[in-house]
Amino acid sequence: MDPFQIQKPPTQFDVAIVGSGAGGGMAAYTLAKAGAKVVLLEAGGYYDPADPKYITQLKWPWESPRRGAGTTRAFGDFDAAWGGWDIEGEPYTTAKGTEFHWFRSRMLGGRTNHWGRISLRFGPDDFRRKSMTGVGQDWPIGYDDLKPFYDRVDRLIGVFGSVENFPNEPDGIFLPAPKPRLHELMIRKGARSIGIPVIPSRLSMLTKPINDERGSCFYCAQCGRGCQAYADFSSSSVLVKPAMKTGNVTLINGAMVREVITDPATGLCTGVSYVDTQTLQEVTIKAKSVVLAASAGETARLLLNSKSSRFPTGLANSSGVVGKYINDSTGASRSAFVPALMDRKRYNEDGVGGMHVFTPWWLDNKKLDFPRGYHIEYWGGMGMPAYGFGWGVEALNGMIAARDGSKKPGGGYGAGLKDDYRRFYGAYVGMAGRGEPVPLESNYCEIDPNVVDKYGIPVLRFNYKWSDYEVKQAKHMQDTFEEIIHSMGGIALGEKPGADNSYGLEAPGKIIHEVGTSRMGNDPKTSALNKFQQAHDVKNLFVVDAAAFPSQGDKNVTWTILASSMRTSEYLIDQVKKKNI
Amino acid sequence: MKRRDSLKALSLTGFGLAVGPTEAAVPAPPDVKPLKIPGGRQKFEAERDAKLMAEKFFTPHELQTVTVLSDIIIPADERSGSASQAGVPAFIEFMMKDQPRNQTPMRGGIRWLDNTCTKRYGKQFVQCTKAQQIDMVEQIAYPALAKPDMTQGASFFTLMRNLTASGFFTSQIGIKDLGYVGNTPNQWNGVPDDVLKQYGLAYEERELNPGK
Numbered sequence: 001m002d003p004f005q006i007q008k009p010p011t012q013f014d015v016a017i018v019g020s021g022a023g024g025g026m027a028a029y030t031l032a033k034a035g036a037k038v039v040l041l042e043a044g045g046y047y048d049p050a051d052p053k054y055i056t057q058l059k060w061p062w063e064s065p066r067r068g069a070g071t072t073r074a075f076g077d078f079d080a081a082w083g084g085w086d087i088e089g090e091p092y093t094t095a096k097g098t099e100f101h102w103f104r105s106r107m108l109g110g111r112t113n114h115w116g117r118i119s120l121r122f123g124p125d126d127f128r129r130k131s132m133t134g135v136g137q138d139w140p141i142g143y144d145d146l147k148p149f150y151d152r153v154d155r156l157i158g159v160f161g162s163v164e165n166f167p168n169e170p171d172g173i174f175l176p177a178p179k180p181r182l183h184e185l186m187i188r189k190g191a192r193s194i195g196i197p198v199i200p201s202r203l204s205m206l207t208k209p210i211n212d213e214r215g216s217c218f219y220c221a222q223c224g225r226g227c228q229a230y231a232d233f234s235s236s237s238v239l240v241k242p243a244m245k246t247g248n249v250t251l252i253n254g255a256m257v258r259e260v261i262t263d264p265a266t267g268l269c270t271g272v273s274y275v276d277t278q279t280l281q282e283v284t285i286k287a288k289s290v291v292l293a294a295s296a297g298e299t300a301r302l303l304l305n306s307k308s309s310r311f312p313t314g315l316a317n318s319s320g321v322v323g324k325y326i327n328d329s330t331g332a333s334r335s336a337f338v339p340a341l342m343d344r345k346r347y348n349e350d351g352v353g354g355m356h357v358f359t360p361w362w363l364d365n366k367k368l369d370f371p372r373g374y375h376i377e378y379w380g381g382m383g384m385p386a387y388g389f390g391w392g393v394e395a396l397n398g399m400i401a402a403r404d405g406s407k408k409p410g411g412g413y414g415a416g417l418k419d420d421y422r423r424f425y426g427a428y429v430g431m432a433g434r435g436e437p438v439p440l441e442s443n444y445c446e447i448d449p450n451v452v453d454k455y456g457i458p459v460l461r462f463n464y465k466w467s468d469y470e471v472k473q474a475k476h477m478q479d480t481f482e483e484i485i486h487s488m489g490g491i492a493l494g495e496k497p498g499a500d501n502s503y504g505l506e507a508p509g510k511i512i513h514e515v516g517t518s519r520m521g522n523d524p525k526t527s528a529l530n531k532f533q534q535a536h537d538v539k540n541l542f543v544v545d546a547a548a549f550p551s552q553g554d555k556n557v558t559w560t561i562l563a564s565s566m567r568t569s570e571y572l573i574d575q576v577k578k579k580n581i
Numbered sequence: 582m583k584r585r586d587s588l589k590a591l592s593l594t595g596f597g598l599a600v601g602p603t604e605a606a607v608p609a610p611p612d613v614k615p616l617k618i619p620g621g622r623q624k625f626e627a628e629r630d631a632k633l634m635a636e637k638f639f640t641p642h643e644l645q646t647v648t649v650l651s652d653i654i655i656p657a658d659e660r661s662g663s664a665s666q667a668g669v670p671a672f673i674e675f676m677m678k679d680q681p682r683n684q685t686p687m688r689g690g691i692r693w694l695d696n697t698c699t700k701r702y703g704k705q706f707v708q709c710t711k712a713q714q715i716d717m718v719e720q721i722a723y724p725a726l727a728k729p730d731m732t733q734g735a736s737f738f739t740l741m742r743n744l745t746a747s748g749f750f751t752s753q754i755g756i757k758d759l760g761y762v763g764n765t766p767n768q769w770n771g772v773p774d775d776v777l778k779q780y781g782l783a784y785e786e787r788e789l790n791p792g793k
Contacts, residue, residue: 056621058764061751062668065630065675068751072626082623162787176791179771185782218766345776346760351769384764385756390746394724394739409723411739413654421746422660425759 013039013250015572016272016287018257018302021110022558023544023565024293025235025243026153030569031291032248036576039285040240041255041274043294044082044106047113047236049226056080056225061386069387074103076386080113080226080234081105085509089454092297093461100326100445100462101509102297108253109236110295111512114224116354117232118377118556119159119204121150121563123168126553129436133371135469136438137325137550140522140531143170149563157233157562158210160352161202169360175207177356178219181349183341183380183429184357190488191359196480201358204233204559213242221383223353232353252285254278258457260290260306260315260541267310269541275455289540289572289581292547293565296326297445299547300517301460303528304447316528316535316543322518323446325439326464327552329513330374331506332474332497333432334481336490337396338380341427349381361554370472373554374435376480382426390421397424399491429490433477436554438469439516443508464508474503515546515557532571533564540581544568638677638684645707646691647673647741653718654745661758664749672748683740690737697734 014036017024028040047054056078061067064077071077074084083105092102105111125132127139147170154173161174177200180188188198205223209216214237215229223232230237243249254277261271261284271286292299300323306315314322354377361373397420398410408416448461478497485492497504508514521527524536533548535541544565546557553560575581618627639647651664651673664670677684694717695705702713709717721727721734722742749755777783 052620053618054621058766059621060753060756060764062753065634065672066679067672067747069676069679071679072623072629077626078621088625178769179784179788182772182776182780182782185772185777185784186780189782219769220764220766222764340780345773345779346762347773347776348763348765348767349769349772350763350767382761382763384761385750385759387747387751389750391743393746394742398723398725409726411723411725411735411742413718413722413738413742414656415658417742418655418658421750422759425761 011037012271012286012288013037014287014576015039015289015291016041016285017291017293018272019043019110019293019295019298019545020108020240020251021105021235021293021295021545022112022561023546024291025109025112025239026562026565027291027293027544027569028249029239029243030566031573032243032246034573035248036573037248037250038243039250039252039287040243041257041272041285042108042110042251042253043256043277044108044110044253046251046253047080047082047108047226048241049080049113049234049237050228050230054226055228057222057228058220061384067387075114075224078222078225080224081111082107090459091451091453092459093448093451095461095463098463098465099507099509100464101507102460102462102514103509103512104295104298107236108240108251109234112233112235112558113226115558116377116556117203117205117223118354118358119172119202119233119559120360120375120553120555121170121172122146122553122555122560123170125168126436126551126555129372129551133365135371137519137521139550140520140527145531146560146563146567149567150559152566153559153562155210157204157238158206158214159202159204159559160200160207162200164199166197166199166360172202174202175210177201178207178352180356181351181381182344183338183426184355184378186338186340186488187378187380187429187431187484188357191484194483194487196359196484197362198357198359201355203352203354205352206231207352214238217352219348219350219352221350221353255283256455256457257294257302258282258305258455260292260302262306262308262310262315262538264308264310267538269538275457277455280455289542289576291542291544291569291572293543293545295545296514296517296547297460299543299545300326300445301447301457303518305458311537316518316537316541318537319525319528321526322528324441324444325516325519325550326443326445326462326514327437327439327516328508329511329552329556330435330437330466330470330473331432331511332477332504333430334478334485334496334504335428335430335493336485337424337493338427338429338488338490339400340489342400342423344382344426346382350383351381355379368476370469370476371438372436372469372473374433374473374477375554376477376484377432377434378429379431380426380429393417393420393424396493400424429485429488431481431484433474433480434511434513434554434556435470435473435477436552438467439519439551440467445517462509466502466505466508471502471505474505475499478503513546513552513557515549515552518543518547519550520548521550533568534571539575542568542572633675633678636678637674639674642705642707643688643691644670644674646694649707649714650718650738650741651745651748653714654742655749662754664745667749667752667754669745669748669752672752673744676744683744686737686740690734690740693733693737
């Protein structure tokens with residue numbers, strides 16, 4: 001068989017969608033429901049969390065020889081994400097003196113299979129930060145443009161939460177929120193006593209059933225493993241499956257899209273070319289429109305690799321902004337031991353897969369020395385033990401008196417140590433800030449001139465450095481964490497991160513929220529897409545992942561990806577009906 | 582060697598050819614039985630696990646040392662069994678292969694322990710009396726108090742303690758001991774009343790009567 005033979009399926013599809021995560025899944029769902037013939041291309045394999053072939057939910061740590069350690073999966077053996085920051089044969093590079101870690105999930109549904117399901121709407125201010133602070137970039141749309149779509153996403157997918165009327169934290173159409181766990185009540189009481197709000201979290205998990213296709217949550221705390229009841233949101237279970245039931249979707253797994261094909265005469269897309277990851281054959285798919293949803297990094301890579309004589313700097317890139325302004329959430333964290341929680345009564349407090357409460361951004365940046373906010377996520381409680389359990393006890397047990405009141409030095413062995421582990425179980429809490437960075441032109445990804453992946457596709461080279469804005473924000477996080485820990489009578493663990501390590505600010509890419517590489521805007525000279533996420537340069541090319549976002553708010557972006565993908569998909573349908581494309 | 586064979590050898594090596602005839606350079610793949618991939622694992626993971634399971638890292642002496650140490654760290658008591666009864670030595674053996682960065686600290690640590698015991702008691706650690714073993718462990722079990730000639734041993738013992746605790750409390754015996762009762766379908770209806778009372782906490786009205 002000639003590996004370079006090019007296969008051409010006879011069909012021409014209405015739309016080719018690249019990527020099956022939040023953006024691609026929603027586009028496939030919306031377009032297929034409207035009757036469009038869709039081909040959905042996913043680089044990874046098929047995945048269904050209800051198929052025993054794939055189930056990791058409700059497994060015990062001893063069912064893994066490494067007890068769930070993260071040797072081959074970054075978040076552990078039972079995590080649903082196939083892939084990670086390093087994938088064999090799929091390298092990326094970083095420019096000297098800069099750092100970026102690029103997490104990829106190669107599977108149906110992409111990174112929505114293991115994410116935290118934190119489903120926050122952007123608030124009105126999140127669309128106009130430049131106007132408010134002078135730095136960054138405004139969006140070409142505002143909250144009112146997206147609100148109807150957020151509402152529909154809430155109803156279609158399901159999200160729990162509570163009506164709070166909190167500034168810049170719009171309420172949604174919520175399912176009931178689960179009650180806080182014990183440590184969450186303690187955090188709330190402590191934090192509120194020092195003026196820091198703590199409210200029910202907003203996660204896309206079904207605390208009540210919303211339709212016949214999906215079950216409701218059975219409180220195992222394992223959303224990150226994929227839910228066999230489909231009671232949480234992942235694009236594969238909640239969008240792609242019903243989209244396929246319409247009969248209008250052709251799903252092709254193992255399709256690593258290499259290039260968007262354009263007609264040199266018209267400059268319009270005619271389809272995409274992909275490498276079949278099993279056979280390594282090159283396949284071309286014809287489509288009347290192309291929708292990119294490959295993730296901020298992959299979408300930029302695909303556009304930059306789709307060079308032609310008509311588009312010498314890559315597709316949709318006459319502005320030169322493709323790849324620029326990449327920005328990930330900031331992240332910093334601290335954990336603590338809460339002596340009051342020692343020797344706890346045991347009961348099942350697994351709850352949902354994540355925190356039941358969180359802290360939205362509550363301060364005014366005008367009064368601070370950094371221009372953007374952050375929210376705080378919390379963890380703790382009597383969770384299922386996994387690899388790492390008990391690690392580092394020597395730094396703690398010297399501070400805590402034994403049952404008989406006696407003190408011993410940290411570390412130890414024997415019956416006393418064994419008892420310490422029992423007594424300390426469930427007495428730890430942790431918190432992490434997730435903040436908004438200022439998108440900078442100097443942070444960008446580009447095609448590495450020297451490196452290709454195993455499919456022969458040129459790879460991305462990242463150039464990313466945090467600025468002083470983000471470092472100062474991380475400092476504020478660390479101060480806040482200590483205040484919260486002390487307010488609840490906790491002992492902060494480890495050294496407080498200081499200036500020498502940028503206050504514990506995680507390296508770019510570690511929070512896996514990167515956005516912004518083909519941003520939308522009204523000016524084609526400074527943006528790749530218009531306000532409907534349609535390429536300024538190519539009217540039948542759309543981007544429905546977070547590559548389109550000029551900024552990312554102090555929120556997680558998935559809910560905004562879903563709402564904007566629905567909006568863009570309906571715009572596409574409308575434009576086809578009006579015969580504009 | 583026949584002349585023709587030696588010429589052949591020359592042609593492959595002496596003339597600096599990097600690649601010989603393709604059929605020779607690429608041996609046929611070995612005839613392996615197809616691997617059954619357990620549920621929830623990717624193929625490459627199942628293959629990797631099978632390969633690691635088939636390898637051995639510890640010598641019998643090392644495994645014996647790890648077993649004795651793990652039972653000193655987590656002995657049996659009235660509530661549950663010991664580390665070795667919970668399968669901790671086999672878990673540590675696997676982790677050495679799974680995360681090779683721990684191999685040198687572990688193997689070297691065992692050597693350090695034997696060297697030090699030989700100096701102190703004239704015997705390797707596992708041959709020492711129980712009292713001598715405990716006397717040795719006392720020197721390295723409290724990192725902040727370890728004397729200057731014991732600090733490397735303290736680092737090794739910390740690694741052993743951490744691996745032992747992780748292995749024990751992720752085993753069936755350890756999880757039962759700990760009293761973890763989750764990982765099963767259920768309903769979460771909040772912290773039990775007696776626990777709320779114990780901590781002087783209460784739910785808000787809207788949490789008790791949602792929808793009001």
